[in-house]
Amino acid sequence: MEKKYLLHHVFFWLNNPSSVEDRNKLIEGLSTLKGIEVIKKLHIGVIASTEKREVVDTSWDVSELMFFENEVDQKVYQDHPIHQDFVKNYAHLWRKVVVFDAQDV
């Protein structure tokens, strides 16, 4: 049986969605999170060029997906100085962020 994870899905809406520079800066910021050892896998994404169906939300700009072993590790991540620095240094780039925390069944 495959290992079960807590998936931390995060979607960011930039203040300046047309700014490739801001988008790249946020991607750079998210990359710094790789240094946090409780993150088992990290994916950073942008809108994929799939079909634009009614149910597909394409209003966001940058996504992040992290795999944690459990809620305790996710909390360690939230409080980790590298994460705190990320928020301090990059939060000015986004106007909205939405998080979905899903536990593998």
Next chain:
Amino acid sequence: MEKKYLLHHVFFWLNNPSSVEDRNKLIEGLSTLKGIEVIKKLHIGVIASTEKREVVDTSWDVSELMFFENEVDQKVYQDHPIHQDFVKNYAHLWRKVVVFDAQDV
């Protein structure tokens, strides 16, 4: 360098969010999608018990995350008879579905 994927994040809101039976039925339905060969990884989830912060959306009921190699494979999945059957047999369970398609950078 790690392989880059197209991540297909899907969140479902049930018609009867209080029905564990309906939730399990939808999870059972999503499990049938494993038979589709273009899906490289499949995660099925429910709300995790992480801290309820303002940015965390906890209004959904069931999540699905699929890894595809590219947009072509994602389209093959959309049109696949197993997926079409899933929609036909289980769509009555949900009132809302939101999709985020993210390309790994």
